[in-house]
Amino acid sequence: MGALVESSCWLAFQAAIDRNLEAATQLAPQDQAIDQLYRQIEADCISVIALESPVSQDLRLLSAFMQLVRDLERIGDYAKDIGDLAIALFAYPAHPCLPRIGIMIDRCRAMLAMSLEALANLDAQAGLSIESKDDWVDLDYQDLYQTLVNSPLQGVEGETSVETIVLLVLVIRYVERMADHATNIGNRVVYAVTGERF
Numbered sequence: 802m803g804a805l806v807e808s809s810c811w812l813a814f815q816a817a818i819d820r821n822l823e824a825a826t827q828l829a830p831q832d833q834a835i836d837q838l839y840r841q842i843e844a845d846c847i848s849v850i851a852l853e854s855p856v857s858q859d860l861r862l863l864s865a866f867m868q869l870v871r872d873l874e875r876i877g878d879y880a881k882d883i884g885d886l887a888i889a890l891f892a893y894p895a896h897p898c899l900p901r902i903g904i905m906i907d908r909c910r911a912m913l914a915m916s917l918e919a920l921a922n923l924d925a926q927a928g929l930s931i932e933s934k935d936d937w938v939d940l941d942y943q944d945l946y947q948t949l950v951n952s953p954l955q956g957v958e959g960e961t962s963v964e965t966i967v968l969l970v971l972v973i974r975y976v977e978r979m980a981d982h983a984t985n986i987g988n989r990v991v992y993a994v995t996g997e998r999f
Contacts, residue, residue, distance in 0.1 A: 802838040803917040805831060806873045809880035810910045810979070816887035817972055818903040820895060828884035835877035842870045858993075865993035869920065872982040872989070876913065879975040879982075886968050886975075893965045898948060902973060905941040908934065909980045916986035928990035929999070931983060938980035945973050 809831050815824035846867045849855065855863060890896075912934050919927035949966050988999045 802835060802842065802870065802873055803913075803920070805835050805838070806877045806880070807910070807913060807917070809835065809877050810906070810913060813880040813883040813887075814903065814906045814910070816884045817890070818899055818906065820887070820891060822888070822891065825884040825887045828881045832877050832881040835874060839870050839874040843867055858996075861996060862993045865989040869986045869989040872985045876979045876982045879979045883972055883975050886972050890965065890968050893962060896952075896965055896969055898945060898969060901941070901945060901948075902969065902976070905938060905945065905973060905976050908938050908941065909976050909983065912938070912980050912983040913986075916983045916990070919987055919990045923990065923994050925991045925994040928987035928994075931987035932999070935980050935984045938977055942973050942977040946970060949973075 809828060812824040812828050812831065815821040816828065846863045850860070850863055912931055915927065915931050915934070918924070919931070949969050952966055954963060954966075992998050
């Protein structure tokens with residue numbers, strides 16, 4: 802499931818930043834596969850809890866899994882949404898902010914990779930370190946938001962339209978939320994290992 806979500810984030814980057822229509826169209830079927838895995842993992846966790854009556858760390862681990870697969874599922878949803886926005890953006894010229902949005906998406910993708918590695922290794926320290934990376938994505942969001950809403954709007958060919966600005970603001974909002982969910986995954990790994998909540 803994590804590999805599919807990582808792939809969706811890369812497809813979202815290609816769709817929005819590289820303006821790749823094929824990447825954008827691959828996101829919906831991939832999101833369906835992610836959703837199916839989410840439902841199966843959640844059902845498996847519930848089954849283990851019901852049939853095995855786990856205690857202590859095992860119960861914490863299952864509880865954390867049930868929560869973090871929801872975070873993964875939401876990241877996949879946002880990636881699909883970015884693909885949909887990218888399709889709408891194809892009608893307009895590439896905005897000068899796209900390279901900076903690409904950097905923001907790359908930061909988010911790195912956070913997701915770190916959170917999945919922390920999960921694979923049940924590494925609480927690695928899980929905890931992800932939160933500081935989220936600050937960079939938040940700064941990217943604030944800076945890009947101000948740049949976009951203050952973009953001059955002109956009225957003839959090849960120039961920025963209101964719809965372009967709205968669509969790009971939605972893109973950066975979704976990326977910011979994806980980073981928040983990656984942070985949540987790291988925090989849930991910490992909880993699974995230590996029992997401490999952050």
